[in-house]
Amino acid sequence: MREFGELLRTHRIGAGLTQQQLADFAMVSVRAIRDLECGRTRSPRAETVRLLAEGLRLDEGSRADLQQAGGRAAGRTAVAPPAPAGSSGVIVGREAEAAALTALLTEGRPGVGAPGARDVSGRVPEARGGAGVVFGAPLDRTSGRLITITGVGGVGKTRLALEVAGDLHFRHGWSVLWHPAQASPSVDDEQNTVLVTDQRPDPRLLEEHPRLRIVVTALAPTGLPGEHVFPLGALGDDAAVRLLLTHVHRVRPAFKPEPANQAALMGLVHELDGLPSALEFAAGWFMVYSPQHLLERLRSNPLDPTSAHLRDALRRSLSTLDDEGRELLARLAEGEDAGHSAPMRDLCVRGLVRRAGPRYEVLNLVRAAVREPVSGPHLAAGVALTWPV
Structure with a gap:
């Protein structure tokens, strides 16, 4: 049997997560994850194993393997998703998108004013201040219940889905399923449920389970009938600077934005397109570079300081x-x-x-x-x- 730490590290890297990201998703400290992966801690608590499995969004087989490696019996776990990280429980700069996506799911049909959401044709019937609104076409049994968050890699699609799923579970009492599309999820038809997946779902699920909603995170629309596409763009300047500073303070707690570095900070978020993953990895370079020097390096090759x-x-x-x-x-x-x-x-x-x-x-x-x-x-x-x- 593989050691727990080795298996945990394999799953984390396979999911493309840093230790800090997994800690945020799973409500487990970075130190605990580090100790587990290096073998300093060999017998994690059952609750820790559960939280890590949820944060990694493991399927039932992988979850059972992780539980067995941790010396825990495999079994059905609670449906609570990992709680969102960050101050005040909201991811930085995505307040409007999180509220719009939550409204789409809880209302069960497209709502006016949701930024960036479109139907599968990509049409936007009306614009207010440059933001698209969601289509209000007549609904069939599945229309409006399948939402695909699209966007370039690193823009934060999964992070937004985690935020919204946490809100639906903790504030609205919904059941949350993290399940791959290759397996058939167990849906409780007695309560509202949201299934979050990064795979193309079986459209029959919506026909069979009338209280189910599906959120897909993908690079492109699935093309399934009744799909509503929710394009997720890069962060605006102010939000991007706030997120960059959030990550910078993890490696340089004493760093302060001031007039002397304000232009460089704004230049950094422009060079990195306000892309959350890029901002996170660039923040690590603040340990060795000033904002001005890092900006010079980015201008020669913006991909240079990324992972x-x-x-x-x-x-x-x-x-x-x-x-x-x-x-x-x-x-x-x-x-x-x-x-x-x-x-x-x-x-x-x-x-x-x-x-x-x-x-x-x-x-x-x-x-x-x-x-x-x-x-x-x-x-x-x-x-x-x-x-x-």
Whole structure:
């Protein structure tokens, strides 16, 4: 049998989580995770094992293996999701998106004013202040109950889903299921339930369970009937600076924003597109760089201070495009104004480009990933670590 620490580390890395991220998701201290992974602690409490399994969103088989490695009998666990991290229980900069997504799920149909949400066609019937509103089309039995959060890798789709699931469970009393699409989840039809998955769900689940809602986190829409697409964009400037400082204070607690470094902090979030994962990894460099020096390094190569996981996530986003989308993105990366088109809408839904006044622009990190020459192994599932030209 594999040691608990080794198995925990394998699952964490496979999920693309840092120790701090897993600690936030699972309500377990970073020190406890570090001690478990290095073997300093060999007999975790049953509650710790449960929280870690929930934070990792393990399927039943993997959960049982983790429980067995920890010396615990496998069994059915509570449905409570990992609680959101951060001050006041809300993830930094996503208050509006979390409220809109919660409203969509609890109302059971599209609601006015939810930022960024669209139906599967991508149409937005009305705009107020530049934000889209959700479609209010007539509902069938499944319409409005399947929501797909789309966006580029590292934008925080899973983190938003965790936030909303926690709100539904703790404030509204819903049951929460973390389940892979390959298995059939056990749904209690006596209570409202939300299933969170990063796989294409079986649409029959919504027909069979009328009180079920499904939230999918994906790079692109699933295309299933009745789907509502919720594109998640990068953080705005102020929110991005707040999130960057939150992470910086974990490595430099005494760091303070001041007039002398304010321009550099704003420059950092611009270079990193306000992408939460990029901001988190860049914050680690504050241990050795001043904001000004880090900004100089970013301007020469914005991917330089990020993690291999984020690089792979960006390339995985690129690999999902068809030939037309790839060609359009390459043209946009070279500064061409490509106008408005269905492929452009698709790039927006995937979070690879964004509106900049009357034009569209490619995210800075995406442009760097497009241009960066890559050689070496392939990602899992045969995704090449190269940009097709």
